[in-house]
Amino acid sequence: MRQSEVITVIGAGYVGLTAAVLFASVGHKVHLIDVNESRIKHLKRGKSFFYEQGIEPLIKRSIKTNNFLPTMTYKDAISESDFVFSCVGTPDNPDGSSNLSYVFAAAEEALKYMRPGTIYIQKSTVPVGTGRHIEKLFSSSKNKIDYVSNPEFLGEGTAISDSLWPDRIVAGAANHLAAKKVVLLHKGISKTAPRIARLAGLEPKKNKTEYYITNLNSAELIKVTANAFLALKISFANSIAKLADRAGADIKEVMGGVGSDRRIGAAFLNAGRGYGGGCFPKDVSGLISSAAEHGVDLHIMTAASDVNSSMPGYIAAKAKEALGGLSNKEVAVLGLAFKAGTSDARRSPGVKLANILSREGAKVTAYDPKANSEAREDLLKRVILAESAEAAIKDKDAVFIATDWPEFKDLDLVNTKRLMTGNIIVDCMNTLDKKRVEACNLTYLGVGC
Ligand code: ADP
Numbered sequence: 001m002r003q004s005e006v007i008t009v010i011g012a013g014y015v016g017l018t019a020a021v022l023f024a025s026v027g028h029k030v031h032l033i034d035v036n037e038s039r040i041k042h043l044k045r046g047k048s049f050f051y052e053q054g055i056e057p058l059i060k061r062s063i064k065t066n067n068f069l070p071t072m073t074y075k076d077a078i079s080e081s082d083f084v085f086s087c088v089g090t091p092d093n094p095d096g097s098s099n100l101s102y103v104f105a106a107a108e109e110a111l112k113y114m115r116p117g118t119i120y121i122q123k124s125t126v127p128v129g130t131g132r133h134i135e136k137l138f139s140s141s142k143n144k145i146d147y148v149s150n151p152e153f154l155g156e157g158t159a160i161s162d163s164l165w166p167d168r169i170v171a172g173a174a175n176h177l178a179a180k181k182v183v184l185l186h187k188g189i190s191k192t193a194p195r196i197a198r199l200a201g202l203e204p205k206k207n208k209t210e211y212y213i214t215n216l217n218s219a220e221l222i223k224v225t226a227n228a229f230l231a232l233k234i235s236f237a238n239s240i241a242k243l244a245d246r247a248g249a250d251i252k253e254v255m256g257g258v259g260s261d262r263r264i265g266a267a268f269l270n271a272g273r274g275y276g277g278g279c280f281p282k283d284v285s286g287l288i289s290s291a292a293e294h295g296v297d298l299h300i301m302t303a304a305s306d307v308n309s310s311m312p313g314y315i316a317a318k319a320k321e322a323l324g325g326l327s328n329k330e331v332a333v334l335g336l337a338f339k340a341g342t343s344d345a346r347r348s349p350g351v352k353l354a355n356i357l358s359r360e361g362a363k364v365t366a367y368d369p370k371a372n373s374e375a376r377e378d379l380l381k382r383v384i385l386a387e388s389a390e391a392a393i394k395d396k397d398a399v400f401i402a403t404d405w406p407e408f409k410d411l412d413l414v415n416t417k418r419l420m421t422g423n424i425i426v427d428c429m430n431t432l433d434k435k436r437v438e439a440c441n442l443t444y445l446g447v448g449c
Contacts, residue, residue, distance in 0.1 A: 334408050
């Protein structure tokens with residue numbers, strides 16, 4: 001492996017942009033292609049079009065050092081690249097299956113310009129079997145192109161840190177050597193991780209990365225299975241939370257005791273308003289649909305998805321009972337991003353909750369420190385957006401904490417009580433300390449506690 005490779009990344013979403021700036025920060029020459037002109041314009045000015053901790057300093061620096069080259073044209077970029085990463089979106093179709101049109105469009109366009117020996121790497125999340133189809137497409141070319149599945153596991157909000165210190169790197173291919181080269185590229189990021197973290201303004205971390213070279217189909221299935229299992233854990237915790245509510249148990253205590261079993265693990269057992277975002281919902285529905293195509297009924301995942309969809313409504317119903325109805329009640333929803341640390345409001349439970357409350361007749365004011373503008377189009381028009389948490393809370397009967405941003409976790413509860421008309425705090429992610437809330441003469445409602 002050379003010190004400096006020429007790499008093209010196709011697709012400037014969370015996955016593609018993060019990979020591109022990290023490879024550029026290592027010292028490779030990186031082209032980043034996107035068909036979205038506004039994204040490319042932003043990047044050329046050294047700016048990210050979404051909020052993600054640490055990403056902007058890396059973009060700015062790589063633009064300055066001239067080895068990060070955002071572009072809208074394939075030809076010049078692809079024809080000089082040794083590695084081409086596909087990171088385009090794979091949204092879901094109305095029937096829940098994965099829409100692979102961007103994946104195939106990118107592969108077809110790249111194929112026109114790839115030199116013999118280029119390695120084409122799929123980072124987009126695709127259903128098992130997709131790579132085989134792309135290999136077939138590539139086999140129609142006279143040039144030999146190797147295809148590697150190299151799924152991405154980063155989480156939004158921790159994208160840079162997750163990519164600098166990943167738990168594992170997976171590369172699956174028919175050609176073992178091609179997969180090995182992709183692993184080596186990633187090892188290059190790990191080696192320079194402390195320096196890149198400093199440039200990004202992030203705290204250094206210690207983490208041992210495992211490297212897996214697998215067959216093509218296994219690599220594809222690892223990615224969707226990992227996300228599906230995490231979604232399953234969340235929905236499992238939420239199902240037990242409903243039981244805890246009825247039975248007078250406290251889900252935090254229950255899952256504390258359950259998660260301390262090392263065979264189970266505590267992560268993703270927090271009950272609350274459920275998962276959202278651009279990955280889990282579509283990965284779950286994509287897995288169900290791809291299993292069905294293979295004649296396998298994955299009803300365990302259908303159940304997980306149904307439980308997840310029920311959670312915002314469950315929380316609204318719990319609050320409705322405590323408030324004696326929602327009609328004309330003034331409520332605030334704090335948190336519209338699907339999780340803390342990101343401006344991403346795709347399929348956000350906070351947005352869904354705000355809309356349910358509004359449909360039930362409540363007057364809803366919402367606020368998010370980063371996601372107000374992204375959430376706007378999915379919010380009902382009558383949901384008002386506030387410019388600060390204080391402005392949202394003022395004169396409200398109930399306040400819903402729907403995203404665990406630090407500023408909500410550390411909310412000044414004395415001031416909150418003073419600003420509110422009512423006294424109900426609905427902790428939709430079980431993120432507050434119940435005793436601290438009650439000590440301020442506020443009524444605490446959690447999920448399963
Ligand atoms: P994620 O955030 O999960 O990485 P997104 O869907 O936000 O995924 O981003 C994918 C990006 O890929 C978008 O910016 C989109 O414009 C871009 N894209 C989609 N198809 C193509 C294509 N054929 N060529 C280049 N870029 C593409």
